[in-house]
Amino acid sequence: MPQNRIVLYYAFTPIADPEAVRLWQRALMERWGLRGRVIISKDGINGTVGGGIKEMKMYVKATREYPAFKKMDIKWSEGSAEDFPRISVKVRDEVVSFGAPGELEVNADGVVGGGVHLKPEALHELVETKKAAGEEVLFFDGRNAFEAQIGKFKNAIVPDVETTHDFIAEIESGKYDEMKDQPIVTYCTGGIRCEVLSALMVKRGFTEVYQMQGGIVRYGETYGDKGLWEGSLYVFDKRMHTEFSDEAVTIGQCVCCNAPTSKFENCSNLSCRSLRLFCSECAGSEELRQCPDCAVEAKNLVKT
Numbered sequence: 001m002p003q004n005r006i007v008l009y010y011a012f013t014p015i016a017d018p019e020a021v022r023l024w025q026r027a028l029m030e031r032w033g034l035r036g037r038v039i040i041s042k043d044g045i046n047g048t049v050g051g052g053i054k055e056m057k058m059y060v061k062a063t064r065e066y067p068a069f070k071k072m073d074i075k076w077s078e079g080s081a082e083d084f085p086r087i088s089v090k091v092r093d094e095v096v097s098f099g100a101p102g103e104l105e106v107n108a109d110g111v112v113g114g115g116v117h118l119k120p121e122a123l124h125e126l127v128e129t130k131k132a133a134g135e136e137v138l139f140f141d142g143r144n145a146f147e148a149q150i151g152k153f154k155n156a157i158v159p160d161v162e163t164t165h166d167f168i169a170e171i172e173s174g175k176y177d178e179m180k181d182q183p184i185v186t187y188c189t190g191g192i193r194c195e196v197l198s199a200l201m202v203k204r205g206f207t208e209v210y211q212m213q214g215g216i217v218r219y220g221e222t223y224g225d226k227g228l229w230e231g232s233l234y235v236f237d238k239r240m241h242t243e244f245s246d247e248a249v250t251i252g253q254c255v256c257c258n259a260p261t262s263k264f265e266n267c268s269n270l271s272c273r274s275l276r277l278f279c280s281e282c283a284g285s286e287e288l289r290q291c292p293d294c295a296v297e298a299k300n301l302v303k304t
Contacts, residue, residue, distance in 0.1 A: 004051060004080030005050065005056050005077070006050040006076070006083060007050075007060060008047070009047050009072055010045060010072075010095065011045055011069050012044040012111050012195065013044050013110070014068075016042075018091045022090070024066075029059070034055060034087070035051065035083075036088070037049075037236075038089040039090055041094055043106040044106065046095045050081045060074055078242070083237040096164055096196050099168060103203070104199060112199070114198045115194075115210045116211065117213040118213055119218070120214075123210075123228075124227070138179060139155065139228075140187070141156050141188075142188035142193045144163060145158055147234040150241055150251060151234065151251065153187060171201055172204060180205050182208065183208045183210065186198045189235070190217050195211055198211040225244055226247070230249055231251040232248060232252070241262050253277060254282050255276045259281075263277065263280070263283065265277075266289070267289060268290045269294040276289075
């Protein structure tokens, strides 16, 4: 059987003609039978694409021929085109939808005024250095809150956000003002969300902000489950989650019986997009998988 792979990548760089890049990217994916999601804006590109390993290598090589993408960090993982429903290549106002399209500053070197980039080894050095000085490094999750249910950095702060669009209101709420002079490391899956988030936090008065370079993916490749990370990594494709080793702990709990699980299931109402954690036994019941909102709606329909 042919080998398959998924690549995750992004680059912040000015793009003069996002529509031309969109057409080019779609043509590449169609040419080699790939599937996935690619977002392009005037500030850069963000993609997750899967297919045969030979075709993926040609796709990566072709994408890097665009001068601004030449040194783009490419993260490889297990998976295939079958993990995505279709080809989706779109132009949007933002590469990541924080709801601040005019706020982000980008030049040829990337995001302007963001947090200090830390490779995994440098992160550990920072934690130890601050600890020796009597300070604590705060880990700030830059993902949607539900993703942290199955994996996060130990003792991380998980903001109460359902979507990336909620972050600005969250960090402006005053909840985190006491942290503004403390060392904060923002992190996310591959590095793109925390890249933007760190810049937004700096602009709002957070004075010592760092960013996990390459995100959780690069950290997991370096330390597996023997470092500061615990649990599984949520991913936005059919895999739903992935682990860095056989030693990964399960921190998620079934919403029905509290059994350990890392498996998200959709609401049994096919029109609902609610995701909740279920063990294999409870997931077998359509009644249990119905989310609370849909259950209330169903009861109201019966009453009428």
